[in-house]
Amino acid sequence: MAVNPSSIASLNPIDIASHGPVIPVIVIDRVADALPLAQALLAGGVKVLEVTLRTAAGLPAIEAIARHLPEAVVGVGTVVNADDARSASEAGARFAVSPGYTSEIGGACRALSLPLLPGVATSSEIMAALADGFSFLKLFPAEAVGGIPLLKAWASPFGQVSFCPTGGITSASAADYLALPNVRCVGGSWLTPADAVRAGEWTRITQLAREAQALRAAS
Incomplete structure (x- = not known):
């Protein structure tokens, strides 16, 4: 059953885009890396962190x-069902990001008061998300499904x-993405290169974060 749009006000995602132009998409293999990695990103001015459920x-x-x-502002990525949302909320996630959208995920996040950034790749998925009250969406996988030309066509x-x-x-x-009027921010894994995380090169990650924070002004 679709979520009633009139009852979904509490699900509007926190304004994660207001904190900077790039949300790092983080894959963590070792729990011990979590705090120094997050501290390195914070030192570079990146406050919103999407930690995926890929590991x-x-x-x-x-x-x-x-x-x-x-x-x-730590959130959870790769949310593909209601159980993922519940587990992440219990762990302390402040928002959720899904690679696609279903009303099950929307309803679960509504019940948890967990802001959701739903993933879409087609016009039909956008319409389904809009019907459930979501208007700030993640285009995924952006480059593979059409990237900038697709976003321009959807405007x-x-x-x-x-x-x-x-x-x-x-x-x-x-x-180039950030220059589009319908793009509020982008997500990217380049801020946390796997080799830098493995080697504990936190200064390098801080520098990448600083460069990412400067992107909005350059776009």
Whole structure:
């Protein structure tokens, strides 16, 4: 059953885009890396952190960040069902991001008062998300499904929708996405390179975060 749009006001995502132009999409293999990685991003001015559920370390990493770094806005990515949403909320996630959208996920997040950034890749998915009260959406996987030309094409029929494109975006292409009027922020994994995390190169990650924060002004 679709969520009643009139009852979904509490589900409007927190204004994550107001904190900066890039949301890091974080994959953590070792829980011990969670706090120093989050601290490195915070030092670079990146406050909103999307920790994915792609590894077993995801949930405990969210819990560690939520408990020890309250200044961070830690959320959960790769939410694909209601159980994911519930587990992440219990771990302390402050928002959820899904690769696609179903009313089950929307309803679960509504019940949890967990703000949701739903993923879409087609016009039909946008319409389904809009019907359930969501107008700030994640385009995923952005580059694979059409990227900038697709977002430009959607601007007219979906003028009430704003996007956070994620998937295949790099430091080189991010500014072009951010220049679009219907893009509020982008998601990217380039802020937390796997080799830098493995080696504990936190200064490098801080620098990448600083560069990402400067992207809006350059776009």
